[in-house]
Amino acid sequence: MLQQLILAAWAIALAxxxxxxxxxxxxxxxxxxxxxxxxxxxxxxxxRDDLRESIRPWIFIGPALLILTLYLVVPVIxxxxxxxxxxxxxxxxxxxxxxxxxxxxxISVRNNLLWLIVVPTLSTLFGxxxxxxxxxxxxxxxxxxxxxxxxxxxxxGASVIWRFIYDYRGGTDQQIGLLNAVIVAFxxxxxxxxxxxxxxxxxxxxxxxxxxxGFAMVLLGAAIRGVPEDTIEAANMDGANDFQMxxxxxxxxxxxxxxxVWTTITVLVLKIFDVVLAMTNGQWQTQVLANLMFxxxxxxxxxxxxxxxxxxxxxxxxxxxWWNVRQARKExx
Amino acid sequence: xxxxxxxxxxxxxxxxxxLAFVVLWTLPTAGLLVSSVRDADxxxxxxxxxxxxxxxxxxxxxxGTADSQVEVDNQFRIDGEFFRxxxxxxxxxxxxxxxxxxxxxxxDTWVQDDGSRLTVNExxxxxxxxxxxxxxxxxxxxxxxxxxxxxxxxANYERVLAAEGIGRAFVNSVTVTLPATxxxxxxxxxxxxxxxxxxxxxxxxxxxxxxxxxxxxxxxxLIPVLxxxxxxxxxxxxxxxxxxxxxxxxWLAHTGFGLPLAVYLLRNYMAGLPREIMESARMxxxxxxxxxxxxxxxxxxxxxxxxxxxxxxWVWNDLLVAIVFLGQGEGRTVLTAQLRELLGSRGDNWExxxxxxxxxxxxPLLVFISMQRYFVRGMLAGSVKGG
Numbered sequence: 002m003l004q005q006l007i008l009a010a011w012a013i014a015l016a017x018x019x020x021x022x023x024x025x026x027x028x029x030x031x032x033x034x035x036x037x038x039x040x041x042x043x044x045x046x047x048x049r050d051d052l053r054e055s056i057r058p059w060i061f062i063g064p065a066l067l068i069l070t071l072y073l074v075v076p077v078i079x080x081x082x083x084x085x086x087x088x089x090x091x092x093x094x095x096x097x098x099x100x101x102x103x104x105x106x107x108i109s110v111r112n113n114l115l116w117l118i119v120v121p122t123l124s125t126l127f128g129x130x131x132x133x134x135x136x137x138x139x140x141x142x143x144x145x146x147x148x149x150x151x152x153x154x155x156x157x158g159a160s161v162i163w164r165f166i167y168d169y170r171g172g173t174d175q176q177i178g179l180l181n182a183v184i185v186a187f188x189x190x191x192x193x194x195x196x197x198x199x200x201x202x203x204x205x206x207x208x209x210x211x212x213x214x215g216f217a218m219v220l221l222g223a224a225i226r227g228v229p230e231d232t233i234e235a236a237n238m239d240g241a242n243d244f245q246m247x248x249x250x251x252x253x254x255x256x257x258x259x260x261x262v263w264t265t266i267t268v269l270v271l272k273i274f275d276v277v278l279a280m281t282n283g284q285w286q287t288q289v290l291a292n293l294m295f296x297x298x299x300x301x302x303x304x305x306x307x308x309x310x311x312x313x314x315x316x317x318x319x320x321x322x323w324w325n326v327r328q329a330r331k332e333x334x
Numbered sequence: 335x336x337x338x339x340x341x342x343x344x345x346x347x348x349x350x351x352x353l354a355f356v357v358l359w360t361l362p363t364a365g366l367l368v369s370s371v372r373d374a375d376x377x378x379x380x381x382x383x384x385x386x387x388x389x390x391x392x393x394x395x396x397x398g399t400a401d402s403q404v405e406v407d408n409q410f411r412i413d414g415e416f417f418r419x420x421x422x423x424x425x426x427x428x429x430x431x432x433x434x435x436x437x438x439x440x441x442d443t444w445v446q447d448d449g450s451r452l453t454v455n456e457x458x459x460x461x462x463x464x465x466x467x468x469x470x471x472x473x474x475x476x477x478x479x480x481x482x483x484x485x486x487x488x489a490n491y492e493r494v495l496a497a498e499g500i501g502r503a504f505v506n507s508v509t510v511t512l513p514a515t516x517x518x519x520x521x522x523x524x525x526x527x528x529x530x531x532x533x534x535x536x537x538x539x540x541x542x543x544x545x546x547x548x549x550x551x552x553x554x555x556l557i558p559v560l561x562x563x564x565x566x567x568x569x570x571x572x573x574x575x576x577x578x579x580x581x582x583x584x585w586l587a588h589t590g591f592g593l594p595l596a597v598y599l600l601r602n603y604m605a606g607l608p609r610e611i612m613e614s615a616r617m618x619x620x621x622x623x624x625x626x627x628x629x630x631x632x633x634x635x636x637x638x639x640x641x642x643x644x645x646x647x648w649v650w651n652d653l654l655v656a657i658v659f660l661g662q663g664e665g666r667t668v669l670t671a672q673l674r675e676l677l678g679s680r681g682d683n684w685e686x687x688x689x690x691x692x693x694x695x696x697x698p699l700l701v702f703i704s705m706q707r708y709f710v711r712g713m714l715a716g717s718v719k720g721g
Contacts, residue, residue, distance in 0.1 A: 005505055005506070005509050006505060006508060006509065008509060008581070009508060009509040009512050009513055009581075010512075012512075012513040012581070012582075012585065013512055013513050013516050013517075016513060016516060016517045016520065016585075017516065017520065020517075020520040020521065024524060024623070025623075028621070028623040032621070054622075055534060057532070057622055057623075058528045058532040058533075058534035058537075059534070060524075061524040061525060061527060061528035061532065061622070061626075062524070062525045062528040062529065062540070064521045064524070064525070065521050065522060065524070065525035065593060065597060066525070066540070068521065068586070068589060068590050068593055069543075069544075069547060069590065069593055069594065071590065072555060072559060072586070072587065072589075072590025072591065072593075073547050073550055073554075073555055073590060073591070073594070074547075075558065076554060076555035076556075076557075076558035076559055077550060077554045077555065079557075079558040080554045080555070080557060080558055083557060083558070127355070130351075131352065131355055134348050134351055134352050135352055138348070138349070138352065144352050144355075144356050146703075146706070147356050147359060147360050148355060148356060148359045149706070150359075150360075150363070150699070150702070150703075151359065151363070152702070153647060153695070153698040153699050153701070153702035153703075154363070154651070154695050154698070154699070155650070155651030155652075155653070155669075155670050155694060155695070155698070156651065156653065156670075157651075157653055157670040157673050157674050157677075157691075157694070158651075158670075158673065158691045158694050158695045160677070161366070161673065161677060161687050161688070161690075161691035162362045162363060162365070162366045162691065163362060164677070164687075165362075165365060165366060165369065165684060165687070165688065166362055166365065168684070174379070175379060175380055175381065176381065177377070177378065177379075177380065177381045177382070177684070178381075179361070179362075179365060179381070179383075182381050182383075211359065211362065214359070215359075216713065219710055219713060219714075220713065220714065223710075223714055268549045271551065272551050272552060272553065274653070274654055275653045275654065275670070278653070278674065279653075279674050279677055291551075291553055291654075294553055295654070298556070298557060299658075304557050304561065307557055308557055310553075311551065311553040311554050311556070311557070312554070314551045314553050314554070315550070315551055315553075315554050318549050318550070318551055321549055322546050322549050322550070325545050325546070325548065325549065326542050326545050326546050329541065329542060329545040330538070330542055333538060333541060
């Protein structure tokens with residue numbers, strides 16, 4: 002074990018050393034080989050300088066470009082190609098027609114859509130309400146910290162936490178899962194919730210809402226902080242009540258942040274994998290695309306169809322990608 | 335403070351709603367934490383919210399036989415104990431059959447047909463007295479309800495750390511996470527500087543590309559990268575000692591997948607640094623390399639810290655990249671993967687799952703709590719990625 006930690010420390014040192022060597026070395030090398038110190042003629046000299054300084058950015062950005070190309074750009078293109086192949090070779094769109102006719106895929110798409118509607122909506126809504134209510138509350142920090150805390154917990158850890166809540170004991174045993182205990186306390190029938198369709202999907206979504214509400218709350222909290230005083234005072238003066246203040250004054254002014262929070266959680270939810278794998282592994286009709294892909298890729302070892310499922314996730318992300326890039330370009334110009 | 339009360343939501347309701355949210359959001363983790371230190375036997379029979387209350391359990395005991403009798407003051411007696419010494423358990427009630435556990439209370443005496451008298455005390459000790467010598471070869475069975483006092487233990491943790499592989503997985507997680515956090519920072523910092531303060535062809539295209547790559551699903555890269563790793567293992571790279579499933583492969587994969595966010599966050603921050611500083615340094619003849627090392631890097635520490643925390647939490651909590659590129663084999667699983675395996679193999683041993691889960695959570699929770707400020711700052715700056 003100690004050996005392994007030394008390996009990790011060594012890897013960090015090596016990475017830092019190699020990068021330093023590369024960046025310092027290449028910069029020094031560039032300065033040496035394209036030095037303009039010995040050139041007398043001003044024109045020649047500035048031409049040399051320009052050449053040198055036009056190369057330097059590529060030293061700075063080179064490693065990042067290389068890794069991004071190798072690990073993201075090329076793989077994306079290769080996945081597109083793979084999605085039109087089977088083990089035997091090129092099959093055109095056969096994998097796609099297979100997907101559309103496959104029951105597991107249909108269920109996954111249905112569930113992903115449900116996730117997409119429920120999780121971003123509830124997380125953003127809860128986040129907004131909590132952010133609004135805690136703004137200027139004296140125990141704001143403690144309240145927000147506690148609600149924010151689940152952000153630090155892994156999806157698998159969260160799955161254990163919630164599996165425990167949904168736990169079911171058969172027969173006359175006392176229920177040790179919180180949900181069933183509450184239901185029994187109110188005179189209801191305990192159930193094995195994880196297998197109750199279609200409710201189980203929503204129980205999995207609850208985990209994600211639990212994690213993401215804190216994220217929404219923090220971002221929206223900062224946005225609400227930025228709502229100008231005079232608009233609030235004016236509304237106060239006009240005798241606006243709580244709800245009017247909330248949805249007529251605050252919400253419109255933080256709408257931009259609401260959209261950002263919404264899309265961020267949407268992207269996350271499209272890739273949802275760990276929670277489903279850990280809670281049900283797609284049983285009882287809870288399958289989602291990312292877990293289906295993992296299944297096809299690893300259990301069945303079918304890289305072609307696995308890629309096809311991945312492409313569907315990619316397609317779903319495209320509109321958000323396009324929107325983000327457009328916004329970024331607008332900001333830059 | 336003029337605006338101490340900006341919004342006038344009726345105070346009581348406001349506090350109540352927030353309190354309800356806080357309780358709902360905290361209870362799940364609290365349940366895990368409490369359960370992880372509870373005695374395994376108690377955990378399975380009572381909810382964690384009763385952890386401080388004694389639990390009751392039905393049990394039976396067979397009394398001593400005639401062999402164990404002693405004669406004291408012309409009386410024959412058999413002494414015995416229901417419980418082990420210092421168990422802290424007490425007898426609530428007892429009886430002579432499994433169906434009438436509450437026939438007698440603790441301290442009551444059962445007078446039998448043959449005139450012998452059996453008394454069970456609260457501490458579980460009993461005395462059986464008789465005028466005639468006992469002759470039975472088999473003890474009689476007594477049934478009772480025992481109250482088990484709340485017991486907290488670290489035994490669950492000892493067990494998961496050693497026997498259930500969580501300790502080993504912890505070391506693996508550290509091995510994966512630290513380099514996977516540091517490597518992208520270095521590479522991204524240089525790129526971010528170039529994208530903010532250097533002029534070159536294609537700069538705005540690269541910026542847009544980075545923003546686009548932010549949301550590319552990991553799933554699109556898994557299969558090609560994995561195939562490449564496998565393929566490399568069969569070429570001359572393999573003979574150099576490259577393994578398809580290795581720490582190096584995971585570090586590089588995490589670097590690749592984390593790089594867009596790193597460049598994006600750092601570039602946003604660096605581009606906001608005051609232009610005058612750069613320009614006056616350029617006037618003094620400083621090269622870009624020198625400006626970067628001596629001015630920009632030190633000024634960017636908050637942004638570097640933000641990303642470091644992001645990447646640390648993301649890598650530590652990641653399951654997918656770890657199981658794809660490190661595998662699920664014996665001894666090489668990270669914490670999340672090990673915990674998932676326990677969920678499969680120990681699905682009902684909540685003492686193992688809860689303590690195991692807490693071990694996986696403790697490091698990110700500490701990092702998160704101690705550096706929340708940087709984390710929030712990074713989140714505000716980079717909220718387009720989506721995790």
